[in-house]
Amino acid sequence: MIKQSIIENVLEAALSTGGDFSEVFIEDKYVNTMExxxxxxxxxxxxxxxGIGIxxxxxxxxxxxxxxDFSEAGLINAAKRAxxxxxxxxxxxxxPLQKEIIQPIHTITQMPRTVEHARKVAVMRKANDIAKNYDERIKQVALRYIDEEQNVLIANSEGKFVDDTRVYSRLSIQATASDGIEMQTGFYGPGAHAGFEFIENLDLNHYAGEAARIAVTMLEADECPSGKFPVIIDNEFGGVIFHEACGHGLEATSVAKNNSVFANRIGEKVAPDIVTYIDDGTLPNEWGSLNVDDEGEKTRKNILIEDGILKGYLVDKFNARRMDTEATGSSRRQSYRFNPTSRMTNTYIAPGKSTPEEIIASTEHGIYAKYMGGGxxxxxxxxxxxxxxxxxxxxNGKxxxxxxxxxxxxxxAKTLQLVDMVGDNLAHGAGMCGSISGSLPVNVGQPMIRVSEITVGGTKGE
Amino acid sequence: MTINEFQKKLLAEAMDTGFKEAEVYYKKSESFRVMIFKGEIDSYETSEEGGLGFRGLYNGEMGYAYTEKIEEASIAFLINSAKANADVLDEDDGTDIFEGSETYAEDDFYSEELAHVPTLKKIELIKSIEEKTFAYDPRVVTLNYCMLQDFSEERVMENNKGLSLNEKQNGLIIYISAVVKDGEEMKTGSFSKMTRDFNELDADAIAKEVAEEALSNLGERSISTRKYPIIMRHDASASLLAAFTPVFSAENTQKGQSLLNGKVGEKIAAETFTLLDDPSHPDAIAGSNFDGEGVATKKREIVSNGTLETLLHNRKTAKKDGVETTGHARKPSYKSTLTIAPLNMYIAPGNKSKEELIASMEEGVFITGLSGLHSGASTVSGDFSLAATGFHIKGGKIASAVKQMTIAGNFFDYLKDIEEAGSDLKFRPGGYGSPSLVVKELSVTVD
Incomplete structure (x- = not known):
C-alpha cells in the first residue's frame, strides 16, 4: 500500500523527539451498502x-x-507534528522491519468486490419476500446489506511488519407489523468475517421468518410487569447481557486506571462455579474474529473467568505498560481514525450442563427473554x-x-453472582459494539442461562 | 492532483460518460484532542483528513460513491461504482440534482478567535479543570474522562447545474466524567459543553458543576415501583427528543415507519408543547446555511402549541407529499446517501425556573439522565423503557437520589402529557435543545 522505505522514515520521524515506540497503521477499505x-x-x-494512523x-x-494525505512529505510532516x-x-x-507472514484462519471463498450487485440484490429480495409473506400484518420490511474488505498494514519501531485482509458480510432484516393502531418491530442481523458465500448460504427462512414472527408476536403481547424476577436469557445474542455487565469491565481501558469493579481482583471469586467466560478472536469466520489485532498481534483465546475465578483481562499494548503486563491480542479500532485500545472480539459464556427444558421447567414465576435488544x-x-x-x-415451569x-x-458484578443455571446450548450472535476506539463487529454468545433475580422495568405495575 | 483539479475532472468525465446530472461533495477537517489523567497528558491526538462523495443521475437513477484517496485513478472508481449502484435501484420518483435556492442566509459558524487559541492554553485549561475537580471534594476518587477536543471543517458542494456552495465551521468540546465514592457507594457525574467562545469556559465553574453532579447522586434510596409525576431535566428531555426525532421525518411517515403519518394539521401534543428547528440558533453550535441537497435552511415551527405544522422533508419526500421541501436533507458525511434530520431542533421554553417546577410538585421523580436510548426506544411503536438516574421529589423538595431505575411509556402519549415547560432551555453538543419539562406521569421501576 505504501513503500516500506517510506514507512521506515515515518517511524523514525515519529521518534525524533524522544518517544520510545512508534507505529504506523495503514488502512485501505472498500465498502458496499444497499438498502x-x-x-x-x-x-x-x-x-x-x-488513511494512515501514526x-x-x-x-x-x-x-x-x-x-x-498519503504523500511521503505529508506523512513525515504528520509524524513530526505529533x-x-x-x-x-x-x-x-x-x-529493522521484519515481514511477518500470517496464516489466515478465516477462509474467504467469494470476495464481495468480485460479486456483482445483482446477486446481492437477489438475496435481499428473497429475504424481503419471506418476511413480507409471513403474515398479512407485516406492513414493512427494511433490509440492509453491507460488505467490507479492510486491508491493513501495521508496522512499528520494534520491527513488526504485518498485513491482513478482513472481510465482513452482514444482512440485517427489520420487519414492522401493524394492526392499524399499533406498530411493533422484529429484527435479526446475521453477520460473519466471511465473503459473499456467507450471505448466499444464509437460511433466510429462519432469519427473515424470525424477524417477522417477533414483530407479530410483539403486536399481540401484553405490557411487561415491573419488579424483581428470576430471568431466563436464551442463547446466542442473549450473551449481550454479559458483554455489558462484565465484558466492558474486563477491558484494560477501564481496568488500567482502576475505573472498573473488576480491577485488581485476579484470582478472586467473582461468579458462581458454573460460570466460565471467554473472549476468543480465533473462532473461524465469526463476526468478531481477526487474524491479527489492530496492533498486529495474533488474536487468541483469552479465558477471563474460569469456574467463577477471575483469570484475566483484555489488554492492549499501551495499557499493558500501566498494568505492567502483556498485551492479549485484543487491541482494536474502527478505522485509522481511532487510537486503538483493548476491546472484545467473540465473547461468550462456556456451555454448562442444564438443558433448556430443565431451566424453564424449574422456574416457577419469572421472565423468559428469548431475543435481546442492545444495552x-x-x-x-x-x-x-x-x-x-x-x-x-x-x-409454573411453562x-x-x-x-x-x-x-x-x-x-x-452483582448479576454475575446470581447466575444459577447454565445451559448446554452455546451459540453466538453478531452485534456492533461502540466504545472509545469506535464501533466494532463483535460476537456475543452464551448458552441459555438463568439469573435468580434481575430488576425488570416495564409499563405495567408490579 | 489538487482537490480542485480532481473535482473539475470528475464532473467533466461524469458528463462525458453518460451521467445526465452530477454533484460532488467534499469535506476536509482538522481536529485536536487531549485527555488528561492525574495531571499528565494521557492521550494527545491530531488529524487532517478529507474525502469526497459523488452522486449522479444515470439512466434516471441516482448512483452514489465516495473515496478518501484523492488521486487520478479514483475518478474511474467513482464513476464505475456510481453507475453500478444506479443500475440496481428501483426508484421511479424523478429524483434529481438541485440547481440552488434564490438566497441563502449568511450565518457564520466559524470563529477566527477560537482557531487562534494556542494549544498550550487549551491543555492548561483542561488540566486545571481536572485539578479543581479533584480539589472540590475528597470523595472525588477519579475522573474517568477528562477531555478537550476542537475541530474545524470545510464543506464544498458543486454540481453541473451551476450550484457552488461552501461553509466553514469550528468548535470546541469539553467532556468530563467524575467518579465519586462514599463508603461502598460509587457514582458518576458528567459534564459536556460545545462552544466557539474559549473565554466563556471557566475551570472553577466546570469543576464545581461536574463534582456536584456526581456527588448529588450519592445517598441513593429505593422508592416503590409505580407511576409517578415526572420532571425531565433539560438534558434528559433533549436526549429523549433526539432519540425520537425520526418520527418527524417524512421519509418514515411515507414508509409507514412513523405513527405521525397523516397527522399534519392535527393536535399531537399538549398545548404547552412547541417544537422548533433553527439552523442558526445562537446557543447551539452546529448549524448550516444549506442542507444536504444545497437547499437554503431556515427557522421553522414543527409543532405549534400541540399542533403538527409540518414534517421534516427533503426534495424527494416533499414532491411525494405535494409540499415544498423544508430543507432537512441531511448528508452526515461524504460517505452517506441522503437522509432526513433537523439541524438544531428544540422545545420552546416556558416561564418558570427548574427550581420553581420542583417546588410546585408534591411528589414525583426528577429525571437527570437517561441511558440505553439506542435500544430501549422504538421510533416505530413510540414505546420506550430506559435506564434513568434521578431524584425523589417530596413536598416540593429533592428528598434523595433514587437507586438505578427505569422509566417507561410511549412517546406519543408523553407528548400529550407534557404539562409545563421550564425556562431553562439548553442545547446538547449534538444539537438538540430542551427546557426542563413537567410530565403528568410515567411508569418508574426501581432496582
Missing part, C-alpha cells in the same frame, strides 16, 4: 476509505495522529441496562404469554 424498503432497492453506495508512546503518554507533543529527548531506536453499561459503577426484544412470562417493553437493569 431495500417497501420492496424496492432504495439506496446503494460504494466507497473506499483510505501512534507514538513516551512512557505513559500516548500520541496519535491520522491523515488521509512528535512535537513530546518534550525533547534522544532519538528512539528503530529495529449499555457505566464501566465505573458496573450499572447496566438493556432491552428485551421478545419476552414471555414463565408460570412459557406463558408474550410481554413487551421489558428493560433489564442491574449491576454487572
Amino acid at each position: 431495500l424498503q417497501s420492496g424496492k432497492i432504495e439506496k446503494s453506495i460504494s466507497g473506499r476509505d483510505f 501512534r507514538i508512546f513516551s512512557g505513559l503518554q500516548c500520541i496519535y495522529t491520522y491523515t488521509t 512528535a512535537l507533543a513530546i518534550k525533547g529527548g534522544a532519538n528512539g531506536t528503530i529495529h 449499555s453499561v457505566n464501566p465505573a459503577t458496573g450499572d447496566y441496562n438493556f432491552s428485551v426484544a421478545e419476552a414471555y412470562l414463565v408460570k 412459557i406463558d404469554r408474550a410481554v413487551r417493553g421489558a428493560t433489564l437493569i442491574g449491576n454487572g
